[in-house]
Amino acid sequence: MKTRQAVLVKPRRFEIQQADVALGEGQILVETAGCGLCTYELNHWAGRLGTPPMALGHEGYGVVVEVGPGTTGRVKAGDRVTGLCGKCFSDYFTMPERHVMLIRPDLDQQHVPGEPLYCVHNVVRAAHPEIGDCLAIVGCGPMGLWSLQALASPTLAAVVAVDVDDEKLDLAKLYGATHSINPGKCDAVEAMKEITAGRLADVVVEATGAAAGMETAIHLLRPRRPRLVVCSSFEGPIQLNVPALLAKAVDVLHAHPGICMDREDGCRRTETLINHGVFRTDRLISHRFPLEDVQKAFETFENRGKGYLKGIVTR
Numbered sequence: 001m002k003t004r005q006a007v008l009v010k011p012r013r014f015e016i017q018q019a020d021v022a023l024g025e026g027q028i029l030v031e032t033a034g035c036g037l038c039t040y041e042l043n044h045w046a047g048r049l050g051t052p053p054m055a056l057g058h059e060g061y062g063v064v065v066e067v068g069p070g071t072t073g074r075v076k077a078g079d080r081v082t083g084l085c086g087k088c089f090s091d092y093f094t095m096p097e098r099h100v101m102l103i104r105p106d107l108d109q110q111h112v113p114g115e116p117l118y119c120v121h122n123v124v125r126a127a128h129p130e131i132g133d134c135l136a137i138v139g140c141g142p143m144g145l146w147s148l149q150a151l152a153s154p155t156l157a158a159v160v161a162v163d164v165d166d167e168k169l170d171l172a173k174l175y176g177a178t179h180s181i182n183p184g185k186c187d188a189v190e191a192m193k194e195i196t197a198g199r200l201a202d203v204v205v206e207a208t209g210a211a212a213g214m215e216t217a218i219h220l221l222r223p224r225r226p227r228l229v230v231c232s233s234f235e236g237p238i239q240l241n242v243p244a245l246l247a248k249a250v251d252v253l254h255a256h257p258g259i260c261m262d263r264e265d266g267c268r269r270t271e272t273l274i275n276h277g278v279f280r281t282d283r284l285i286s287h288r289f290p291l292e293d294v295q296k297a298f299e300t301f302e303n304r305g306k307g308y309l310k311g312i313v314t315r
């Protein structure tokens, strides 16, 4: 069958084209409800990654139209799904059944982009804070806030949200942050010392994608093998404060999909978080664009300012 598909034909230029979608062995066909815009794709958009023409969009979700030969029966036509997919800035896309996350029909969230939530599941597993730990989330964009939603727990001594935007800190408090620090307004390390009686954070999730955020994250960690989980996408190489990492013997972990050795298992675990209502996704969608406005969606994303959290392209 044919589908409209957004294709990046050269840096900073999308075209809506007609493309064929064929249902292969073990695949399912999805009618797109929406697809999130990912910071990682700004690399493709700006000509830093890949060679155009490229069909983008890997945060798709929608409803199953048809299942292909060799599928197991786990996923059926009519199911709400998301998963690890590609070419999802489109009316229809295919993905392997084994990478499907089934969304329960009565889930109260309309927009469920599976891939970033899968990355957050990696963050949660990498962070695994212990009872009485102080957890800090540096950067309260969608990745930081979803990580917060999944990690905030009364078993923790403190859950500290860190961002230079007070509005994002307010959202973080809504999702379980017990404290907030705005490094633009105070000395973040001093503030963290005050919260933790001088101990500093045991686990820090870095979700800013900026060198300054990484530097702050490192300074907020306590010494003696704390954990730093990096979940953001950087525009390019950054300078890393290796002496500080060494001095504190920091375990640095990354939450990119590649760290999960068994993606099928990762999808199953992410499905649990989604269907238990851990993620409040709808509230984080700040910008919506119909497929034909994908060009505008990326221009807005690249020049995003205050108030931008997560953009999606809908069918």
Ligand SMILES: [Zn+2]
Pocket: 037, 038, 039, 040, 058, 059, 115, 116
């Ligand atoms: Zn993504």
